[in-house]
Amino acid sequence: MTIAAKLSLCHAPVTRRSLTPIKPLRPSSFSSSTLQWKLIKPNLTLKSHNFRVSASSSMKIEATESSSRTSFLDRRESGFLHFVKYHGLGNDFILVDNRDSSEPKVSPEHAVKLCDRNFGIGADGVIFAMPGINGTDYAMRIFNSDGSEPEMCGNGVRCFARFIAELESLHGNHSFTIHTGAGLIVPEIQDDGKVKVDMGEPVLKASEVPTRLPANKDQSVVKSELDVDGVPWLVTCVSMGNPHCVTFGTKGGQNFQVDALKLAEIGPKFEHHAMFPARTNTEFVEIISPSHLKMRVWERGAGATLACGTWCLCRGGCSSS
Ligand SMILES: N[C@@H](CCC[C@H](N)C(=O)O)C(=O)O
Numbered sequence: 001m002t003i004a005a006k007l008s009l010c011h012a013p014v015t016r017r018s019l020t021p022i023k024p025l026r027p028s029s030f031s032s033s034t035l036q037w038k039l040i041k042p043n044l045t046l047k048s049h050n051f052r053v054s055a056s057s058s059m060k061i062e063a064t065e066s067s068s069r070t071s072f073l074d075r076r077e078s079g080f081l082h083f084v085k086y087h088g089l090g091n092d093f094i095l096v097d098n099r100d101s102s103e104p105k106v107s108p109e110h111a112v113k114l115c116d117r118n119f120g121i122g123a124d125g126v127i128f129a130m131p132g133i134n135g136t137d138y139a140m141r142i143f144n145s146d147g148s149e150p151e152m153c154g155n156g157v158r159c160f161a162r163f164i165a166e167l168e169s170l171h172g173n174h175s176f177t178i179h180t181g182a183g184l185i186v187p188e189i190q191d192d193g194k195v196k197v198d199m200g201e202p203v204l205k206a207s208e209v210p211t212r213l214p215a216n217k218d219q220s221v222v223k224s225e226l227d228v229d230g231v232p233w234l235v236t237c238v239s240m241g242n243p244h245c246v247t248f249g250t251k252g253g254q255n256f257q258v259d260a261l262k263l264a265e266i267g268p269k270f271e272h273h274a275m276f277p278a279r280t281n282t283e284f285v286e287i288i289s290p291s292h293l294k295m296r297v298w299e300r301g302a303g304a305t306l307a308c309g310t311w312c313l314c315r316g317g318c319s320s321s
Contacts, residue, residue, distance in 0.1 A: 081105055083114075083121070084163060088155030090306030091124055095163045098128040099138070108147035115145035124302045127156050129163055136184065137176040138164060144301025148279075151181030152241035154309020158195040161187035182241020199310070203239040211237040211245070212275045225251060228269050240310035243280045243300070245270055248287065258286045258296045267298025283311045 084095045094114055098105050104126075106114065111126040113119070123145065130139040140160050142153050157178065165174060175188045188196045204220035206213065213221045213235070221237040232251040238244045249256030261284055270282040279300045286294040297308045 084166070085121065085123065086159035086162060088158045088307065088309060091155040091308065092122075092306075093142075093153075093156055093159050094121055094123045094126045095159060096126060096128050097163075097167055098130045098141075099167070100131075102131055102139075104128045104130075104141055104143070106143070108143050108149070111143035112145065112147045124299070124305050125150075125153065125156065127153070127160055127163075129160060129167065132177070133179040135177075136179040139179040140185075141181075144299070145303070146301045148301040149181070150242045150301065152185075152310060154197065154199060154240070154311075155307060156309070157185050157187060157197055157199075158309065161189055161195045161197070162193075165189050180241065197309075199240060204237070206237060209237045209239045209243050209280075210277055211243070211280075212277060213237060226270075226273065226275060228266065228273065233270075237280075242310055243276060243278055244311060245276065245280045245282045246285060246311075247282065248285050256284075256286050258284050258294055261296060263296055263298055263304050267304065271298060271300055281308060281311070283308065 082097060086093055086095055096105055105128070106126055114121050114126060115123045125145055126143045128141045130141060133139045138160075140157060141149065142156050143149055157180065160178065161176075164170070164176065170189065173189065173191050175186060178185045178187065183200070186198050188198075190196060203209065204218070204222070206215040206219060206221050209221070211221055213224050213226065215221055216224050221235065223234045223236055225232040226235045226245070226247075227233075233247050234249065234251055235245045235247045238246060263284070266284075267282060270276075271279050273280070281300045282298045284296045284298075288294050295311065297305055297311060299305045299308060
């Protein structure tokens with residue numbers, strides 16, 4: 001789903017972090033579709049210390065026709081930063097057209113405020129479509145809702161690809177190159193509008209995830225014990241450019257049910273565990289059947305979210321190990 005609106009804010013200088021060199025990635029993919037919506041008649045202004053959000057007080061929302069989708073993005077009132085809201089499976093993002101600058105138009109501190117679900121727009125993160133680096137067509141940067149900057153975001157990159165198609169009026173099958181903190185990503189927009197992304201192979205080497213848990217299989221951490229408040233969880237550590245800790249439950253535990261989990265309590269204990277020097281995303285997984293898993297995620301820097309794209313690839317890493 002896409003919601004378009006506008007906001008004005010004082011542009012604070014943002015310190016750019018250097019991105020890692022582009023690494024070629026090998027193929028693996030996932031895809032999904034998005035719906036298009038447009039927020040109309042902005043007439044409510046929320047003021048805070050240093051930014052302002054305009055939105056519709058009546059929240060009249062109408063579906064846009066694919067033929068007239070560019071109208072909102074064409075309106076460029078000065079002093080306002082335009083954004084569009086997209087989601088991938090409920091993992092939602094504020095997308096900002098940053099193609100004219102290599103500095104994000106929103107600082108990490110502002111991103112925190114914009115992502116606030118009560119006092120801001122509400123999102124899991126803010127994504128910037130930026131000029132390409134090292135010969136790529138575009139660069140993607142993202143701030144989590146806590147203002148931290150992840151290397152990569154699977155659902156985010158799919159939203160990014162649809163956003164670029166919207167901005168550049170691309171129709172039909174298209175592919176382009178995106179520089180991310182996790183290397184080169186090449187999404188393919190298919191004829192039906194779905195986005196297919198080559199996200200590379202999961203990395204299991206402990207030092208590269210990174211995790212301080214001792215490797216127990218081919219330099220990897222596979223079904224190892226992680227002590228969380230005295231409870232031994234069995235975890236497998238994987239990187240998809242960003243760190244993930246996947247668990248199917250505790251040692252000796254039976255019938256792990258993710259719905260019974262107090263996610264907001266246990267999630268931060270994994271995220272900030274001393275064994276994860278770069279913090280971690282954690283996926284709690286219940287096996288429903290050999291072909292059906294149920295997963296709840298606690299994302300680094302964003303907390304409980306409805307979905308996680310990079311996890312989909314971790315799943316492959318965990319099952320193959
Ligand atoms: N939701 C994402 C992951 C976003 C980044 C994550 N919060 C992190 O800090 O690594 C996805 O779809 O992959």
